[in-house]
Amino acid sequence: MSYLEYNVKTVPVGLRKILYVNWPLVVLLTAVASIGFLMLYSVAGGRLEIWAEPQMKRFAIGMTGMLVIGLVPIWFWRNVSAVAYIVALLLLVAVDLFGSVGMGAQRWIEFGAGLRLQPSELMKVALVMLLAAYYDWLDIQKTSHPLWVLIAVAIILMPTFLVLKQPDLGTAILLVAGGAIVMFVAGVSLWYFGTVIALVVALVFAVFESRGTTWQLIKDYQFRRIDTFLDPGSDPLGAGYNITQAQIALGSGGWAGKGFMQGTQSRLNFLPEKHTDFIFTTLAEEFGFVGTLSLLSLYVLIVGFCIGSAMSNRDRYSSLLTYGVAGTFFLFFTVNMAMVTGLMPVVGVPLPLVSYGGTAMIILLGAFGLVQSAHIHRPR
Amino acid sequence: MRRTTRDAIDSYRGISRRGMLLGSMQAIFVGTLAFRMRYLQVDQADQFRLLAEENSIKVRLLPPARGLIFDRNGTLVAGNEQNYRITITREDAGDTDDVLGRLARLLPLTDAEIEDTRKEVARRSPTLPITVADRLSWTDFSSVAVNAPALPGVSTEVGLSRVYPLGPDFAHVLGYVGPVSDYDLSKLSDPDPLLQIPRFQIGKLGVEARLEKELRGKAGTRRIEVNATGRIMRELNRKEGDPGENVQITIDxxxxxxxxxxxxxxxxxxxxxxxxxxxxxxxxxxxxxxxxxxxxxxxxxDYRALTENDHRPLxxxxxxxxxxxxxxxxxxxxxxxxxxxxxxxxxxxxxxxxxxxxxxxxxxxxxxxxxxxxxxxxxxxxxxxxxxxxxxxxxxxxxxxxxxxxxxxxxxxxxxxxxxxxxxxxxxxxxxxxxxxxxxxxxxxxxxxxxxxxxxxxxxxxxxxxxxxxxxxxxxxxxxIGGTELSxxxxxxxxxxxxxxxxxxxxxxxxxxxxxxxxxxxxxxxxxxxxxxxxxxxxxxxxxxxxxxxxxxxxxxxxxxxxxxxxxxxxxxxxxxxxxxxxxxxxxxxxxxxxxxxxxxxxxxxxxxxxxxxxxxxxxxxxxxxxxxxxxxxxxxxxxxxxxxxx
Missing domain, CATH: 3.40.710.10 (DD-peptidase/beta-lactamase superfamily)
Incomplete structure (x- = not known):
């Protein structure tokens, strides 16, 4: 559908748009972020200025960005989808060429004045945008045609390879999964997904078989992560230490938790990366099962509202985009939670809106801005 | 491209169907997560609470005994001796300077030694025990052990240290061992976690260096419970490392x-x-x-005396x-x-x-x-x-x-x-x-x-x-090597x-x-x-x-x-x-x-x-x-x- 087809008259204009913002979503996002502020305040030992305050500022910037993006008509965003993707791709190439190296991986571009950008974050959104635009443009009958599927796969794999080169396995997995969600919702035949899953299983098998041979497929440290996941005792002082300590923190929270700022595990510095990837464990320790279940529910509600919005949206681009953003967001928090509860290997995915981290939060809120735009400008 | 109304309806239906499918898969995911959390936080809570609240579990590496070296007739030429030492762990010590100051009153430590330890403590991971003093006499060692309650983060350990019973006779052939230095670490692409233990001894010269791999052995681990001040309450389990292989040289x-x-x-x-x-x-x-x-x-x-000697003993x-x-x-x-x-x-x-x-x-x-x-x-x-x-x-x-x-x-x-x-x-x-x-x-x-x-x-x-x-x-x-005769x-x-x-x-x-x-x-x-x-x-x-x-x-x-x-x-x-x-x-x-x-x-x-x-x-x-x-x-x-x- 082109925007000419929108029944423009029924779409709100000017400041009236504010009334049509998906306000429940805004409330939910703020609620989750507030839990994040509380936890950052707690892990900093009751100090606001270390992590919580900068995080609040970023949240304010992100929220403003979300509303601004939301007020811009969705057809504008569809038309710049390809541009966004190309810019993100170029930035990924740039980071490969002159990005700075942090924690053993090249992920950042420095813009001077302390502003840092992680192009892979940007790509997560841009990829969803382009795929949604692609399937909007594509004749529905051709959706499952091999050639057109191949193009979509190429769109996904180009940035994935660049991210893998950094190397950042976690983001690469999220990119592929995020792209796959858009393809899935767009109606690509289930046979493709079945085949890919079968191939992945075969590949995993091959990776394990290749260990120690000359054609070893992944790096030793990645193997060690898998080892530690399968048996945390095998590397008790390395990554296994993180998992063990994280689980002690989680489990010791019990039903209602030890109380705000009473978590001993994070207090005594047993927890690694307590303000970033492992912040969920502090929540679990201090607020118990009640706390973790509440956060999980809030996340699920966010995704639920997005799906609700997508289902009631008859514009194909808007709908696909909303599913894509919600799906990626879903992957974020489930992968992080699965990781700290020991259901998945540690791959370094932060807890969205809660973990300390600047660009990730702003970009995520920007993506929700797209969801808002789709919601506000839906055909009525 | 203009789409017919029918297409639009198809698209809408298709997306909704797939959306439902996706939603149900996501529900299964969330259900799994919720169950996992319930398992950890409700069913297993007591066990984990015990671990976290009363005590904490730590894992320490046990350095293996270095392989012995014998002469051709089976006389020991390089062995290991008991070494009493005191270590400090930053994480448990809290105010490291204060604790070191108290230690200095118990032990004959020089200001320079304390300064070295302080730097080392600041540089290494907070969970890593840093050696403050070693080769202590039994008296010094026990006076620290007795005063342990006043010295959080300080622990007394008995380890093994290399000794060459025949002194100068084998200095050149066997070489000697010494603590791992940063230079060694930069030179080696050896991921052995043992090397991270401060003052872990590795071969520096001669047979000790060239047969390092065989002599070193594999690290063991021990899991210990420590209380809030870092004192060891009890040992949960202990996996001894494999001692290094013994080596026999051809020299008489x-x-x-x-x-x-x-x-x-x-x-x-x-x-x-x-x-x-x-x-x-x-x-x-x-x-x-x-x-x-x-x-x-x-x-x-002593070192200058060796390097400045015109007969070049080194x-x-x-x-x-x-x-x-x-x-x-x-x-x-x-x-x-x-x-x-x-x-x-x-x-x-x-x-x-x-x-x-x-x-x-x-x-x-x-x-x-x-x-x-x-x-x-x-x-x-x-x-x-x-x-x-x-x-x-x-x-x-x-x-x-x-x-x-x-x-x-x-x-x-x-x-x-x-x-x-x-x-x-x-x-x-x-x-x-x-x-x-x-x-x-x-x-x-x-x-x-x-x-x-x-x-x-x-x-x-x-x-x-x-x-x-x-x-x-x-x-x-x-x-x-390791009891196997080389032909x-x-x-x-x-x-x-x-x-x-x-x-x-x-x-x-x-x-x-x-x-x-x-x-x-x-x-x-x-x-x-x-x-x-x-x-x-x-x-x-x-x-x-x-x-x-x-x-x-x-x-x-x-x-x-x-x-x-x-x-x-x-x-x-x-x-x-x-x-x-x-x-x-x-x-x-x-x-x-x-x-x-x-x-x-x-x-x-x-x-x-x-x-x-x-x-x-x-x-x-x-x-x-x-x-x-x-x-x-x-x-x-x-x-x-x-x-x-x-x-």
Missing amino acids: QKLQNYVLARLGEDSAAAMVLDVQTGDILAAVSAPSFDPNLFVRGISGP ADKSVQGAYPPGSTFKMVTALAAMGSGAISEDETVYCRGYTELGNRRFHCWKRGGHGHVNLVESLEQSCDVFFYEVAQRTGIENISAMARRLGIGEKFDLPMSAISEGLAPDKAWKLGRYGKSWLIGDTLNAGIGQGYVLASPLQLAVMSARISTGRAVMPRLIRA PFDAPALGLNENHLRAVRKGMFQVSNSRRGTAYGSRIVDDTMRMAGKTGTSQVRNITAAERARGVTSNSDLPWERRDHALFISFAPFDDPRIAVSVVVEHGGGGSTTAAPIARDIVLQALNDGFPPLTAYPKSQRNRIEAERDALPLRDPQGPSGGYSRA
Whole structure:
């Protein structure tokens, strides 16, 4: 559908748009972020200025960005989808060429004045945008045609390879999964997904078989992560230490938790990366099962509202985009939670809106801005 | 592109259907997560609460016991001893400075040591215990243990530390261990987590360094419960590491000790080889040093004393030293000459004390000349003119090829540090090294082992062993690793003419058994132990004309560091060779006066596995020998007592 087809008259204009913002979503996002502020305040030992305050500022910037993006008509965003993707791709190439190296991986571009950008974050959104635009443009009958599927796969794999080169396995997995969600919702035949899953299983098998041979497929440290996941005792002082300590923190929270700022595990510095990837464990320790279940529910509600919005949206681009953003967001928090509860290997995915981290939060809120735009400008 | 209404409806329906499918899959995910959290936080909560609230679990690495090193007869030459030490962990200490201050009142710690510890604590991970003091006396150790409640984060540990019970005897062969340094870490691509333990000991030199992998072993772990102040409450479980593998070397510690004592105050090196197996029975560089000083952390003044000593105790001259072999090289020239047909065994050369090449004179050591000498006589009397003539006829290429066949210029693969390759020079080498072409004069010098030729005491001993057996004997130092005997190298024949070898051996026999031989004074009179050998005196520098004018005519008038090196190589018994010996005394004067008597004593000691009967010496020398023997500073034959454990 082109925007000419929108029944423009029924779409709100000017400041009236504010009334049509998906306000429940805004409330939910703020609620989750507030839990994040509380936890950052707690892990900093009751100090606001270390992590919580900068995080609040970023949240304010992100929220403003979300509303601004939301007020811009969705057809504008569809038309710049390809541009966004190309810019993100170029930035990924740039980071490969002159990005700075942090924690053993090249992920950042420095813009001077302390502003840092992680192009892979940007790509997560841009990829969803382009795929949604692609399937909007594509004749529905051709959706499952091999050639057109191949193009979509190429769109996904180009940035994935660049991210893998950094190397950042976690983001690469999220990119592929995020792209796959858009393809899935767009109606690509289930046979493709079945085949890919079968191939992945075969590949995993091959990776394990290749260990120690000359054609070893992944790096030793990645193997060690898998080892530690399968048996945390095998590397008790390395990554296994993180998992063990994280689980002690989680489990010791019990039903209602030890109380705000009473978590001993994070207090005594047993927890690694307590303000970033492992912040969920502090929540679990201090607020118990009640706390973790509440956060999980809030996340699920966010995704639920997005799906609700997508289902009631008859514009194909808007709908696909909303599913894509919600799906990626879903992957974020489930992968992080699965990781700290020991259901998945540690791959370094932060807890969205809660973990300390600047660009990730702003970009995520920007993506929700797209969801808002789709919601506000839906055909009525 | 315009879409029909039908298409739009299809699209909407399709998306909704897939959306529902996606939603249900996500619901399953969330359900799994919720169940997992319930499992951890409700079902398992009590167990985890116990772990977190009462105590915390920590994992500590247990350093494995380093493999022991034994000599060929099973005497311990490198062991481990109990080491009481105090460590501090930043995470548990809280205010590290305060705790260190309190520690300083209990222990004899200097301000500098405390400052070092403080820096180390700040630099390392907060969970890592840092050693504050080690090798404590039991009193100091227990006073810290008693005061533990006032010292959060401080723990007392008993570990193992390397000890070399025989002190200086094996300093050069075994090397020593020391704490891992940042430099070591940057050099190694070794991911072993053990290396991260501060002051973990790894081999720095010699066998300890070269067999590090075998000796180190694998880390064990112990899981401990500590309370809020970091005190260990109890040990949950303990997985002992695998101790490193024990290593047996080919050296005989008794002989090694004797040789070091016999070399005395000289700056010297000696090598004893078993000519059949190539086993190194003794490899000594004198003076030596006490490797235990390095293990414990050598003090500045002690270290300076070692580095500033002009006898260079830290260098292992037995394998690292490269000396002009002097006349000990003449066997090479002789074999090369006969091999190339330049001379026959009976052919004589007339020596009038010098030979002339162009307008340059090459002198024989005997100014008056030797008259007509054949090959055997020229070896016996070490006539230089004979070898000038023969070398010229043979050519440098043949000579250096023969030198390499006999081991000079060959880098032997022994687990020792900085092994010297020596040098068997040829035309291509000189062109490559100096960009100059080879001169006949160079050949003459090389023919008598001067000029560019260089050999280490190890290579000289190998040469002697090869001449005595006619086989390509290879030296070896490691006899067994982890209880498995390594099979000795089966030396193939050198492929030299047996008659040529016999002639050379006869010449060497005459050296120390004929009245005119240069080492007749160092003969062995017992027929079952007869020694064959060759003296060598290699010039360090010529006596200058100015010095000659001042009246300096002989070596002993020169300052020590400019005197000639004294060399002697030998094998024995002559009829059935068992051992080969080389001795180099730096700036020792003459080979026959300084090196040969030492070599004879070593040969006799090795053949008799202890002091030989005095009847092996010529009658006139027996009293003097007996007196010298009593004066030797040998180690107590009982061996060292206690102080180290075999575990």
